[in-house]
Amino acid sequence: MSRNFSQSHLVHKEPLSITISVGDGFKSIVWKAEYDMDFDTECLFCYSERITGYRVEDESGVAGKVAVCPQCEKVNAIYT
Numbered sequence: 001m002s003r004n005f006s007q008s009h010l011v012h013k014e015p016l017s018i019t020i021s022v023g024d025g026f027k028s029i030v031w032k033a034e035y036d037m038d039f040d041t042e043c044l045f046c047y048s049e050r051i052t053g054y055r056v057e058d059e060s061g062v063a064g065k066v067a068v069c070p071q072c073e074k075v076n077a078i079y080t
């Protein structure tokens with residue numbers, strides 16, 4: 001059974017245009033970083049067993065969320 005499901009007005013996939021990517025070093029001084037949540041996830045880049053999520057906003061006001069390792073300060077994920 002298929003639903004006649006018009007997506008045209010539901011698709012609201014804005015590309016995350018914050019200028020940061022996984023593996024980047026995260027400098028909370030540069031970003032307006034606001035603590036969001038902790039993740040019980042191992043860091044992709046070091047031995048740390050916990051990463052921290054921040055809500056960030058860049059100069060042009062584009063907001064996104066990044067999960068950053070507190071040990072090596074690398075971006076592990078970008079989430080929404």
Ligand SMILES: [Zn+2]
Pocket residue numbers: 043044045046047048069070071072073074
């Ligand atoms: Zn790490």
